[in-house]
Amino acid sequence: MPRMVADDIAVALRDRITSGEWSSLGRLPPERDLAAEFGVARNTVRRAFDSLQRDGTVIRQVGRGTFVARENANTMAATIARMEGTSPADMMEIRQLLEPAAAAFAATNASAGDLDAVREAHEAACAAGEMPDFEQWDAEFHHRIFSCSRNEFLKEIHNLMRILRNQAPWFDMKKRSFSETRRRIYCEEHGAVLAALLSRDPDGARKAMLAHLRTVERNMLGR
Amino acid sequence: MPRMVADDIAVALRDRITSGEWSSLGRLPPERDLAAEFGVARNTVRRAFDSLQRDGTVIRQVGRGTFVARENANTMAATIARMEGTSPADMMEIRQLLEPAAAAFAATNASAGDLDAVREAHEAACAAGEMPDFEQWDAEFHHRIFSCSRNEFLKEIHNLMRILRNQAPWFDMKKRSFSETRRRIYCEEHGAVLAALLSRDPDGARKAMLAHLRTVERNMLGR
DNA sequence: CCTCCCTGTACCAATATTGAACCATTCGGC
DNA sequence: GCCGAATGGTTCAATATTGGTACAGGGAGG
Numbered sequence: 351m352p353r354m355v356a357d358d359i360a361v362a363l364r365d366r367i368t369s370g371e372w373s374s375l376g377r378l379p380p381e382r383d384l385a386a387e388f389g390v391a392r393n394t395v396r397r398a399f400d401s402l403q404r405d406g407t408v409i410r411q412v413g414r415g416t417f418v419a420r421e422n423a424n425t426m427a428a429t430i431a432r433m434e435g436t437s438p439a440d441m442m443e444i445r446q447l448l449e450p451a452a453a454a455f456a457a458t459n460a461s462a463g464d465l466d467a468v469r470e471a472h473e474a475a476c477a478a479g480e481m482p483d484f485e486q487w488d489a490e491f492h493h494r495i496f497s498c499s500r501n502e503f504l505k506e507i508h509n510l511m512r513i514l515r516n517q518a519p520w521f522d523m524k525k526r527s528f529s530e531t532r533r534r535i536y537c538e539e540h541g542a543v544l545a546a547l548l549s550r551d552p553d554g555a556r557k558a559m560l561a562h563l564r565t566v567e568r569n570m571l572g573r
Numbered sequence: 574m575p576r577m578v579a580d581d582i583a584v585a586l587r588d589r590i591t592s593g594e595w596s597s598l599g600r601l602p603p604e605r606d607l608a609a610e611f612g613v614a615r616n617t618v619r620r621a622f623d624s625l626q627r628d629g630t631v632i633r634q635v636g637r638g639t640f641v642a643r644e645n646a647n648t649m650a651a652t653i654a655r656m657e658g659t660s661p662a663d664m665m666e667i668r669q670l671l672e673p674a675a676a677a678f679a680a681t682n683a684s685a686g687d688l689d690a691v692r693e694a695h696e697a698a699c700a701a702g703e704m705p706d707f708e709q710w711d712a713e714f715h716h717r718i719f720s721c722s723r724n725e726f727l728k729e730i731h732n733l734m735r736i737l738r739n740q741a742p743w744f745d746m747k748k749r750s751f752s753e754t755r756r757r758i759y760c761e762e763h764g765a766v767l768a769a770l771l772s773r774d775p776d777g778a779r780k781a782m783l784a785h786l787r788t789v790e791r792n793m794l795g796r
Numbered sequence: 797c798c799t800c801c802c803t804g805t806a807c808c809a810a811t812a813t814t815g816a817a818c819c820a821t822t823c824g825g826c
Numbered sequence: 827g828c829c830g831a832a833t834g835g836t837t838c839a840a841t842a843t844t845g846g847t848a849c850a851g852g853g854a855g856g
Contacts, residue, residue: 354600444727
């Protein structure tokens with residue numbers, strides 16, 4: 351069985367841990383034993399454990415052994431779970447931090463094609479009549495600006511925010527705060543951002559985006 | 574026996590992928606095995622895969638294998654998976670965006686107890702002798718500043734970055750760029766940040782943190 | 797004959813696994 | 827308190843697996 355064995359073993363180990371097979375004892379069998387049991391070299395078992403250790407499933411200690419981590423707060427999954435409880439106020443604060451910066455990056459780094467895509471989303475949003483349709487293109491407009499920023503990580507953070515904002519409590523809030531007047535204002539403000547991007551003005555884009563987000567905040571949080 | 578065997582095999586492969594036969598594992602059988610199974614030469618299987626690769630159905634990696642490309646690009650899990658490929662340069666750019674802001678928030682919002690915790694982490698880092706120990710307290714120092722910011726979402730974003738930076742390629746890079754001199758410089762710079770926090774100076778904290786991150790960037794990316 | 801596709805083969809480059817040795821730490825028994 | 831066994835940490839060279847590339851035929855259809 352000489353194919354990507356380490357990954358398979360990592361999966362097997364994870365299963366046996368979550369199924370509680372060793373969880374009661376806390377301590378796992380030594381690497382050498384597991385290597386023998388799986389019929390692979392110890393290095394391979396170690397590589398499997400490396401990945402379990404990275405995501406916090408397991409803790410290793412020289413001379414003592416390998417242990418299943420107690421309910422762990424530092425795993426990716428736990429972090430995401432906590433993010434789902436993000437308050438609208440916190441979210442808006444971070445948007446006002448990230449989006450103006452993304453707009454500034456975009457003004458500098460975007461290709462002509464990128465900007466075309468942004469304009470397309472803007473025009474679609476302006477043309478959209480109803481709330482879900484507008485909502486969709488509004489989000490797309492913002493996301494395409496992040497795509498222009500040429501920072502993949504920034505883009506993924508925005509993706510995360512977008513997913514969070516699509517969950518239940520947010521959706522209600524957006525629906526409540528929506529109105530035809532506001533839609534028109536958003537379109538104008540988007541237009542200002544787009545204009546700054548097209549004229550390659552980072553500072554103008556930053557300011558236009560910030561102004562837009564302040565409007566959004568006022569509408570959603572009523573400040 | 575119709576012509577264009579490669580095309581037929583491409584269709585067959587695509588069917589088996591979309592039917593989910595291998596999609597659960599992610600990894601497809603090696604080309605040599607598939608060639609044997611279909612009773613054709615490996616070159617033919619390769620040409621079939623070429624077309625699947627062109628349209629993004631499949632990803633190939635020398636020495637590892639052929640994998641079905643991830644669908645569901647918009648799920649949380651997929652976003653996280655993409656984040657794991659974040660480049661050090663992109664990550665540093667975002668740190669320079671978020672951490673100075675977090676420091677400024679912290680100077681405004683932290684309680685006395687919060688700042689005590691930051692000082693504790695700072696002193697532990699300065700006292701730590703070896704690389705993993707210092708590394709641990711260094712990360713803790715930064716994280717406690719985010720905790721002071723009173724923005725839960727910001728704190729969780731930093732948590733995410735911290736987890737990503739603990740994964741393999743990053744850890745190697747940090748180990749390589751570590752030196753006693755640099756450790757001392759980091760301690761001094763942390764001290765400056767802490768001083769600004771203690772004197773409740775948001776702008777000073779922002780600037781001190783930015784200066785520190787520029788040093789880190791220089792050391793890690795060699796700029 | 798020429799062209800195109802498939803076959804078969806050989807080798808290259810990247811990655812994974814193996815097997816072994818040695819180190820560092822912990823723990824239990826003397 | 828010391829020693830030895832147990833255990834994770836580290837490193838290295840050798841081997842195996844796998845996709846990437848090139849090339850020399852062979853057979854079918856024009």
